[in-house]
Amino acid sequence: MKVLKDILYKVNINAVAGSTNTLINKIEFDSRKVAINDVFVAISGVTMDGHQFIESAISSGAIVIICETLPQILKDGITYVEVSSANMALAYMASNYYEHPSKNLKLVGVTGTNGKTTVTSLLYQLFKKAGFKVGLLSTVKIMVDDSEYKATHTTPDSLTINRYLQKMNDKGVEFCFMEVSSHGIHQSRTDGLSFAGGIFTNLSHDHLDYHSSFAEYRDVKKSFFDGLTKDAFVLSNIDDKNGLVMLQNTVAKKFTYALKNYADYRAQILENDFGGLLLKLNDQELWTKLxxxxxAYNILAIYATAALLGLKNEEILRLISELESVSGRFQYFISEDRITAIVDYAHTPDALKNVLETINSIRTKNEELITVVGCGGDRDKAKRPKMAHIASALSTKVIFTSDNPRSEDPDDIIKDMEVGVEPLNFKKTLSITDRKQAIKTACQMAQAKDIILIAGKGHETYQEINGERLDFDDYKTVLECLKQLQK
Structure with missing residues (x-):
C-alpha cells in the first residue's frame, strides 16, 4: 500500500476534496481494471473520455479519483483530485508509485519518423554483447535483460513504462533503450522519467491524422529534447533539415552525426550491396551486415551513442560488425530460384523512398523490382498518394494491396493511393486487395535474379480488419509462396 500524498509528488494540482493521507493499492486509468482501494485516473482520450467512467470505477472499489473536471456530486469517503492534465499526472504518479526506476539505470530515448526500432534494438544487441544487463522498450518487443514481453505500442503508457523499468531495476539492468513516439510525447507518457540521453534520427511525413500540422509534429518531437536535463546528452542527425532545430532550446550536452555535413560523428559509405555495408566511421573502416x-545513419547513431555512454572505440567497432538485422527491417532471403525477397516496415513516404533507392543503388537494372505495398486504414490519408507515387516511380512493377485496413474499405484506400500514380507509370501498376494474393502474384511474376519488396508491415504478424487481428506474416507468406513455386 502507498500513501496518496507520496504518489502525488510533482503533480500539478488545482483542487482536492478529501484526504491525501489515504492508503491506496494501485493506479489504473482503465475503469475495467479497477479494484478495491485503487486510484482511478480519468484520461480524456481521442475516442473516449475517462470522466464518463468515474462512477463505474467507484463502484469497482476506487477510493481516489484523479480528474481534470470534478464531478458535480462528490461522494463521501472518496478523495477527488483535480489536475491540469490527467496524462501528465498519470506519468508523475506512475514514476512515484514505482519509486523512480528510471533513475537507477541509464535510459536513452530515440525519436524520429524512421529508424527508432532499428536504433534501439541494435543498441540493445550491442550492449548485451558487451556484457551488460540491458532493457529495451520498442515497437517490436519489450526486453528485461533476457526476458521478452509483448509490445502493444511504440511508446507504452506511463504505468507500463515504469512497471517494466522497475522489473529492470530488480534484474540489475544498467542501460535501457526506448522508442519515444510523437504520440507518447504529446500524451505525456515520458514525463517524470530521467533520461541519460536522447537521439533524433530524422523527420518526415507521418501521423498527420493525429497532429494538426507538420510544424506541430516537429515541435512535439522537439519538446522531448527541450525537457532533457543538463546531465543528459542529445545526439542529432544534422543531415536532416530539422536536426539543428532539435538542439535549439535543450540544456543537455549537444552532439551531432551526419554522412553529408561536418559533425561530431561522421561516416562515409565505401561499399553497399546485399552482403552489407563497408563504412568509414570517424576515419576507421567498419564492415556491417546491415x-x-x-x-548507415542507424549504425552511426549507434556508434556515437555507445561512445557517449562510455564504451571504448575498438570494442564498439568490433561489436557493430557482429550485429544482426532487426526483424522486419530490410529482412531478406534469396530463394532457390535466385529471387530476392525483402520485407520492410517502410510505412511512410520517406521510409519507402529510402528502401527503394537502396535497392536501386545495389541492383544491376537488368532485373525487375516488384513492390507490394498498401496503406493503413483510419490513419493519415494524405500520405497514400505519396506512397503510391514513390512506389510506381522507383519500381519496375507495383502491386497495391491492403495493409491494415482497420475499419475502412481496403478498396477505397487503394483508390486513394492510385491518385498519386503519374500517367506514364500506370502500366506498371496492379491492384489486388487481398494481401496474400498480392504477395503470391508478385512471386509468380518474378524470374531469376528479380527482387520483390513487400513494404509496410515488417515485423507485424497480424492484419487488422474490422476490429479483428487476423494472423498474417509477410515474411512467412513470401517464403511459403516462393517455396511452392519451386515444387
Whole structure:
C-alpha cells in the first residue's frame, strides 16, 4: 500500500476534496481494471473520455479519483483530485508509485519518423554483447535483460513504462533503450522519467491524422529534447533539415552525426550491396551486415551513442560488425530460384523512398523490382498518394494491396493511393486487395535474379480488419509462396 500524498509528488494540482493521507493499492486509468482501494485516473482520450467512467470505477472499489473536471456530486469517503492534465499526472504518479526506476539505470530515448526500432534494438544487441544487463522498450518487443514481453505500442503508457523499468531495476539492468513516439510525447507518457540521453534520427511525413500540422509534429518531437536535463546528452542527425532545430532550446550536452555535413560523428559509405555495408566511421573502416544508406545513419547513431555512454572505440567497432538485422527491417532471403525477397516496415513516404533507392543503388537494372505495398486504414490519408507515387516511380512493377485496413474499405484506400500514380507509370501498376494474393502474384511474376519488396508491415504478424487481428506474416507468406513455386 502507498500513501496518496507520496504518489502525488510533482503533480500539478488545482483542487482536492478529501484526504491525501489515504492508503491506496494501485493506479489504473482503465475503469475495467479497477479494484478495491485503487486510484482511478480519468484520461480524456481521442475516442473516449475517462470522466464518463468515474462512477463505474467507484463502484469497482476506487477510493481516489484523479480528474481534470470534478464531478458535480462528490461522494463521501472518496478523495477527488483535480489536475491540469490527467496524462501528465498519470506519468508523475506512475514514476512515484514505482519509486523512480528510471533513475537507477541509464535510459536513452530515440525519436524520429524512421529508424527508432532499428536504433534501439541494435543498441540493445550491442550492449548485451558487451556484457551488460540491458532493457529495451520498442515497437517490436519489450526486453528485461533476457526476458521478452509483448509490445502493444511504440511508446507504452506511463504505468507500463515504469512497471517494466522497475522489473529492470530488480534484474540489475544498467542501460535501457526506448522508442519515444510523437504520440507518447504529446500524451505525456515520458514525463517524470530521467533520461541519460536522447537521439533524433530524422523527420518526415507521418501521423498527420493525429497532429494538426507538420510544424506541430516537429515541435512535439522537439519538446522531448527541450525537457532533457543538463546531465543528459542529445545526439542529432544534422543531415536532416530539422536536426539543428532539435538542439535549439535543450540544456543537455549537444552532439551531432551526419554522412553529408561536418559533425561530431561522421561516416562515409565505401561499399553497399546485399552482403552489407563497408563504412568509414570517424576515419576507421567498419564492415556491417546491415544494408542501405538509411542503415548507415542507424549504425552511426549507434556508434556515437555507445561512445557517449562510455564504451571504448575498438570494442564498439568490433561489436557493430557482429550485429544482426532487426526483424522486419530490410529482412531478406534469396530463394532457390535466385529471387530476392525483402520485407520492410517502410510505412511512410520517406521510409519507402529510402528502401527503394537502396535497392536501386545495389541492383544491376537488368532485373525487375516488384513492390507490394498498401496503406493503413483510419490513419493519415494524405500520405497514400505519396506512397503510391514513390512506389510506381522507383519500381519496375507495383502491386497495391491492403495493409491494415482497420475499419475502412481496403478498396477505397487503394483508390486513394492510385491518385498519386503519374500517367506514364500506370502500366506498371496492379491492384489486388487481398494481401496474400498480392504477395503470391508478385512471386509468380518474378524470374531469376528479380527482387520483390513487400513494404509496410515488417515485423507485424497480424492484419487488422474490422476490429479483428487476423494472423498474417509477410515474411512467412513470401517464403511459403516462393517455396511452392519451386515444387
Amino acid at each position: 544494408v542501405g544508406n538509411f542503415n
